Amino acid sequence: MRLCKKWGLSVHKDNQPLIFEITKPGRIGYSLPDLDIPEVDLSTLLPEGLLREEAAELPEVSELDIMRHYTALSKRNHGVDSGFYPLGSCTMKYNPKINESVARFPGFANIHPLQDEDTVQGAMELMYDLQEHLIEITGMDDLTLQPAAGAHGEWTALMMIRAFHLANGDTQRTKVIVPDSAHGTNPASATVAGFDTITVKSDENGLVDLEDLKRVVGDDTAALMLTNPNTLGLFEENILEMAAIIHGVGGKLYYDGANLNAVMSKARPGDMGFDCVHLNLHKTFTGPHGGGGPGSGPVGVKKDLIPFLPKPVLVKTEEGYHFDYNRPQSIGRVKPFYGNFGINVRAYTYIRSMGPDGLKAITEYAVLNANYMMRRLQPHFDLPYDRHCKHEFVLSGRRQKKLGVRTLDMAKRLLDFGYHPPTIYFPLNVEEAMMIEPTETESKETLDAFIDAMIQIAREVEENPEIVQQAPHTTVIKRLDETKAARTPVLRYKKA
Numbered sequence: 001m002r003l004c005k006k007w008g009l010s011v012h013k014d015n016q017p018l019i020f021e022i023t024k025p026g027r028i029g030y031s032l033p034d035l036d037i038p039e040v041d042l043s044t045l046l047p048e049g050l051l052r053e054e055a056a057e058l059p060e061v062s063e064l065d066i067m068r069h070y071t072a073l074s075k076r077n078h079g080v081d082s083g084f085y086p087l088g089s090c091t092m093k094y095n096p097k098i099n100e101s102v103a104r105f106p107g108f109a110n111i112h113p114l115q116d117e118d119t120v121q122g123a124m125e126l127m128y129d130l131q132e133h134l135i136e137i138t139g140m141d142d143l144t145l146q147p148a149a150g151a152h153g154e155w156t157a158l159m160m161i162r163a164f165h166l167a168n169g170d171t172q173r174t175k176v177i178v179p180d181s182a183h184g185t186n187p188a189s190a191t192v193a194g195f196d197t198i199t200v201k202s203d204e205n206g207l208v209d210l211e212d213l214k215r216v217v218g219d220d221t222a223a224l225m226l227t228n229p230n231t232l233g234l235f236e237e238n239i240l241e242m243a244a245i246i247h248g249v250g251g252k253l254y255y256d257g258a259n260l261n262a263v264m265s266k267a268r269p270g271d272m273g274f275d276c277v278h279l280n281l282h283k284t285f286t287g288p289h290g291g292g293g294p295g296s297g298p299v300g301v302k303k304d305l306i307p308f309l310p311k312p313v314l315v316k317t318e319e320g321y322h323f324d325y326n327r328p329q330s331i332g333r334v335k336p337f338y339g340n341f342g343i344n345v346r347a348y349t350y351i352r353s354m355g356p357d358g359l360k361a362i363t364e365y366a367v368l369n370a371n372y373m374m375r376r377l378q379p380h381f382d383l384p385y386d387r388h389c390k391h392e393f394v395l396s397g398r399r400q401k402k403l404g405v406r407t408l409d410m411a412k413r414l415l416d417f418g419y420h421p422p423t424i425y426f427p428l429n430v431e432e433a434m435m436i437e438p439t440e441t442e443s444k445e446t447l448d449a450f451i452d453a454m455i456q457i458a459r460e461v462e463e464n465p466e467i468v469q470q471a472p473h474t475t476v477i478k479r480l481d482e483t484k485a486a487r488t489p490v491l492r493y494k495k496a
Helices: 001-007 063-075 098-101 122-136 150-167 186-192 211-218 241-247 302-307 342-378 407-416 444-463 465-469 482-487
Strands: 142-144 174-177 196-202 223-226 250-257 276-279 299-301 314-318 322-323 393-396 432-436
Touching: 001 174, 063 276, 098 342, 122 142, 122 276, 122 299, 122 322, 122 342, 150 186, 150 223, 150 250, 150 276, 150 299, 150 302, 174 186, 174 211, 186 223, 196 211, 211 241, 211 465, 223 241, 241 250, 250 444, 299 302, 302 465, 342 432, 342 444, 407 465, 444 482
Parallel strands: 174 196, 174 223, 223 250, 250 276
Antiparallel strands: 142 299, 276 299, 314 322, 393 432
């Protein structure tokens, strides 16, 4: 407690009450003007099953209470603007504020998806030009901006691959090969797309084992899903050989672009032999991650997959920009409208403001930062693969586990230093994994401060393990029961 305790006040450190717990009947936060249009009986517009029988119990609070409630919640949040966020495989880089400024231009912010094409030609031109930039960056032949995020892009690409094989009469191609070092959503996306997933092992260098790949490929192979660099932060050096193996049996090669920040402007998926690729514009191209979206997961394809792109396809003609619905082989819509248009505007702003040289520098600094951190932390943690990494690297807490401290404990302890923990226990092929991605946007001073905190935690494990095992100590919410939170989560408010 601070001095305010002397006056009978206390610093609020307890759990934040829900908005429903501070509601008072009759409190008004905002008053709407009287209706100036005739009221309509909803039963004439909606079927009986969609009409409420009881009024919704919405919170009734004053404007001041609303402001204080959500301001208090925002102070408990952690984002890139408030602190270092080294979440591996997520590319939590700083979002330049020029992106927000451009996204708020009235001509971009105040348009509606049902407007006539002639009235939104500027927005469509931006989308088309963004497509062209991404086609050049990836080395693909065409691209769709429809998918809402990464896993959605994976599924979209797999559905196009499936449609391609079916169009060729290859109904036996039911298997998708996924390395054990792939991005975690790959097997799930393959399953949802109707494929069986086959896992291929990594070799002693952390790369795809070519002999194991040769063992699992065959006439039933639809595709290989590959993250390159993989989730160990290592570049798949044998990618051309893998492409030859997959194409040799008639399969397709899919590129998970979640880690494009490591190779952008240095290597193009299309030049590596990939047939399709998804990108995460909310990662590599600085769209904000917060609030659960929207994201943007465009999918680029090589020539033979173009007929299967989701429709409508944005095209340019002598009359202007149009949405082309006449695509008989299309897999159809994968998302209504372009609700993530704002994310696309932010990505386009980023690409244009950085320019070719800037995009290349991003990759160089991202790789430099990751290798610097890895080598400084190497003496204090186990490094499963002692070789240069790309944009991220994976440490192991095996050394600390022998002393009774798990990776989870160290992640919790990082919260006491004001840092968001790295990704832990992934990838699955590394025991007690910690996956760290600094991105290119962080200064050396920030990296050094985080490294010093990690080194201190490693020493605490040796000298005073209890302080790590019982962390966090300074957060509003202390150590949670992880099992109970996972198995019996409280997801909705119930009135007492």
